[in-house]
Amino acid sequence: MKTRTLCAALLATGLFVSSASFAQLNLQQFGIGGGNSSGNAGAAASSGGIGQLLQTYVGANQQVLSGQSSLASAMGLSGAASQAQQASGLLSGGTPSASQLSQVGSTQQSLSQTLTQAFTSRASDPSTPVDKQAFTNGLASLGQGVSQYASLQSSLGGVGQMNPASLLQSGMNPQTAQAASYIAQSAPGQLQSLASTLSAAVQFASSHGISVPSIATSALKGF
Template sequence: MNRRILSVVVIASATALASSASYAQLNLKQFGIGGGDSSSGNAATGAASAGGVSQLLQNYVGANQQVLAGQSSLASAMGLSGAAGQAQQAAGLLSGGTPSVSQLTQVGSTQQSLSQQLTQAFANGGGSSASGAIDKQGFSSGLESLGKGVSQYSSLQSSLGSVGQMNPTSLLQSGLNPQTAQAASYIAQSAPGQLQSLVSTLSQAVQFATSHGISVPSIASSALKGF
C-alpha cells in the first residue's frame, strides 16, 4: 500500500513539474525569449524579422532622399540657394551604408528647417532671387520629387507598428546589428510625425503652385489624398 501511494505521489509531482515548465516556456515566448519548436524554426523567424526591418530602413532612406531632392528643387526655384545646399548636404548623409541614429536625426532636423523656410517663402508670395521670379519648371520638378517622397513615407506606415512594438533587445535577437536596430527604433518613433510635417509642406507647395500658374504633377496631388 505504501509503495502504491509513493508511486502516485511521484507521478503527480513529475506531471506538475512538466506542466510548470511548459507554462514558464509559454510565458517566455510572450517576451520573445526561447520557446521555439526547433532551432531551424527560430532561425527562420529571426531571419524574416531582420530582413523586414532592413527593408524598412532601406525604404525609409529612399523616401528621405526623394523628400530632400524635392525640397532642394523647391528651394532653388524660390531663390533659396542656402536652403537648397542644406538639402543636398543632408542627402549626402544617406548615401553610404546604414545611417546611424545621429545621421538620421540630423536629416530629420534639416528637413524640418527646410519646411519652415519654404513655408515662409510661400507666405511671402514670391521668389527670393534678385529678379524675384520663380523658376516654374524647377518648382514643378520639386513638387514631383516631394510628392514621391510623401507617397513612399505613407507606404511605410504598415511596417512601423510591428517594429515599434519590438524593444531593442528583440530587434537584436532577430539578427540585426546594433546600428540597424537603433535606426529601426528611431524610424518607428519619428516617421509618423515627419510624415505629417511633410504632408503639410507639400499641401502648401501645391496651393502656392496653383495660385501662381505652376503645373502640379499628378503624384503631388495623389500623395495628399487621405490626409
Template sequence: MKVRILSTALLATGLIVSSASFAQLNLQQFGIGGGNSSGNAGASASSGGIGQLLQSYVGANQQVLSGQSSLASAMGLASAASQAQQASGLLGGGAPSVSQLSQAGSTQQSLSQTLTQAFTSRASDSSTPVDKQAFTSGLTSLGQGVSQYASLQSSLGSIGQMSPSSLLQSGLNPQSAQAASYIAQSAPGQLQSLAATLSAAVQFATSHGISVPSIATSALKGL
C-alpha cells in the same frame, strides 16, 4: 523559440495602427515571428525585414530632400537648397546611423518650415521670379517622398510599441534596433510636417500658374 514567444506576446497586446484602413499588423513582413523555429533563421529574417524598412525610409527621405532642394532653388533659396543636398548625402553611404538619420531628419524639418514660410510670404507676390520647371520637379519628388512615407505608416505601429531590448531579442544588431526605434518614433511627425509643406507648395503653384504633377495631388489625397 524566443522569437516565437515575442511574436505571440506582441500580437496579444493588440498592437494596431491608428488608421482604420489597417485592421491588423503583419509582423512577419519585418521578420518578427513566423513559423521557423530556428533562432538563427529568425534572427536573419528580422535583420532583413528591418533592413528593408530602413531602406524604404531612407529612400523616402532622399526623395523628400531632392524635392525640397528643387523647390528651394525655384524660390531662389540657394542656402536651403544646399542644405537639402548635404542632408541627402548623409543617407547615401550604406546603412546610416541613428545620428545620420536624426541629422537628416532635423534638416528636413527645418527646410519644411523655411519653404512653407517662403510660400506664405510670397503668396501674393508675382513680381519675384520663380523657376516654374524646377518648382514642378520639386513637387514631383516631394509628392513621391510623401507617398513613400505614407506607405510606411501601416507597418510602423508594431515597431513603435517595441522597446530596443525587445528588438534586440528578435535578432537585430544594436544599430538596426536603434534605427528601427528612431524611424517608428519620428516618421509620423515627419509625415505630418511634409504633408503640410506639400499642401502649401501645391497652393502656391496653383496661384502662380505653375504646373502641378498628379503625384503631388494624389499624395495628399492618400493621407
C-alpha cells in the same frame, strides 16, 4: 545566465530601453519579438524585414530632400537648397545611424519651415520670379517622398514590443536596431509635417500658374 549576459550587452550599447520607446514599431510583423523563437527571429531578420523598412525610409527621405532642394532653388533660396543636398549626403554609403537620421529629420523640418514662409511671403507678390520648371520638379520629388512615407505606415504603429534578446540572437547589429527605433518614433510626425509642406507648395503653384504633377496631388489624398 545567457539572458542576463545578453541584457548586460544591450545596456553597454545603449539598446536596452523601455518597451514604450518602441511601441510604434511592430517588430512582431517581421517575426522578431513576442512569442517567436530565436530561430524564427533569425529567419525573419535575414529575410530583410527590418532592412526593407530602412531602405524604404531612406529612399523616401532622399526623394523629400531632392524635392526640397528643387523648390528652394526655384524660389531663389540657394542656402536652403545647399542644406538639402548636404543632408542627402548623410543617407549615402550604407545603413545610416540613428544620429544621422536625426540630423536629416532636423534639416527637413527646418527646410519645411523656410519653404512655407517663402510661399506665404510671396503669395501676395506674383512679380517675384520663380523658376516654374524647377518648382514642378520639386513638387514631383516631394510628392514621391510623401507617398513613400505613407507606405511605411503599414509597418508602423503596431502593438508589438521589441524583445532585445531576440534582436541579438537574430544577428541584428546595434546600429540597425537603433535606426529602426528612430524611424518608429519619428516617421509618423515627419509624414504629417511633410504633407503640410507639400500642400502649401501645391497651393502656391496653383495660384502662380505652375504645373502641378499628379504625384503631388495624389500624395495628399487622405490628409
